[in-house]
Amino acid sequence: MSLFRWFCLAGVAAGCAISSASFAAAENMDRFFLLGAGEVKGIYFPIASEICRSINRHSLAHGWRCGIAASSGSKENLQQLEDGTLTFAVIQSNIALSSSSIDGNQPLFKTVASLHSEPVHLLVQARSSISSLDDLGRALINIGDQSSGTRDIALSLLDAAGIKKEDYQLLDYDAGSQAGRLCDGDVDALIWVSGIRNSSTAEAYRRCDVRLLPIPIAIAAKVMQQMPGLLPIVIPADTYLGQTVEVSSFGPVAQVVASANAPEELVALLTRAIVGDLGDVRPSHPALSNLSQADLRRMLSNDVK
Known part of the structure; x- marks a missing residue:
């Protein structure tokens, strides 16, 4: 497995009342996952940062924490998905199509959302x-x-x-x-x-x-x-x-994908952080600025809507 750098963005919860459900979620804060980005100067990194920030902002409510794994790009992200290091990753659509299964039968990952084009x-x-x-x-x-x-x-x-x-x-x-x-x-x-x-x-x-x-x-x-x-x-x-x-x-088009083994509740949570009540990924980079909320919703995978 190649070396990579990861950064955990802590959730913020201060000056607010915590419900019993939040206490229950807080007791399970070891539920941590990694989202594979690209190089820090690329576009995947700020997108992944915004998704993790949105999830961690509400971590007391749902009990999950998100970390960002910087990488050399889509192919390394795919390798990290396959070996189980990553739960989610941003990858190019052509790589997603050419690597959608391990042996022709077993899915390697599922598409969560399609984002911006990458000329x-x-x-x-x-x-x-x-x-x-x-x-x-x-x-x-x-x-x-x-x-x-x-x-x-x-x-x-x-x-x-x-x-x-x-x-x-x-x-x-x-x-x-x-x-x-x-x-x-x-x-x-x-x-x-x-x-x-x-x-x-x-x-x-x-x-x-x-x-x-x-x-x-x-x-x-x-x-x-x-x-x-x-x-x-x-x-x-x-x-x-x-x-x-x-x-x-x-x-290609940038796509957010999930490991085939990712829990359904976590896939749904990430979807809500991309476009939903937990967050909106569009302000993270100008490449997404021309997408409306309706555009993002249309590009969500049918598997996770």
Whole structure:
């Protein structure tokens, strides 16, 4: 099992009357679970933080406490779900579809909710001679950690574009350092799958002159055909400081999933923290800002409504 960092956000209960039901719940406060997020500078982490914060705020009432497990991304989260370390995780929809069962029969997890879309961000310095996907031959390309969901999509994208493996060099800087590496000239291009207005891309736009390159529709279609769970996405103009035109792309949808063994009462509790009487996940990140409460409710899994 790979190492990971986890953070427990304590619930707050002060200056209020506690009912007998709350006392009973408080006696069972050892009911603790972990929610797998991604890198701290990614979007999954603040989403997971908000969900845990909502649950822990009411922990005296229901007796559960939630902790956040930071990770390198969807693939590590999936591994942690499988070995029982995590009870819930945020993962990419394409990874969810390709890994929905252990042996073809036994479900590995159940989907709780679908959240925001996560376009491929292909980013270069503005002064770079790279003007399209076809120009990535002989480039130093950062595609993130080997346990991240970005890597599989990036490799499929390069293959669909007809760029041979021997013609480029792959790097694995994480989300926290990749913007600085691009601006310092240590990498020629970033391929990064994340929600709109993610902090890593925003940091690159703040630190130096950069450009988002469009993904040609025909090439995106090839990747989507090979990898179910991806969809066309447009990054709107003015999403990032200095980005004046919309950019065509594609990518997965972020999904909250539960271990197949998660108690039904806990799955229902998490649903209420995503959109319900316990909380609302939408303020946690701008990537979710365009979703209405009705949108979130429509995207809740039929298994947990």
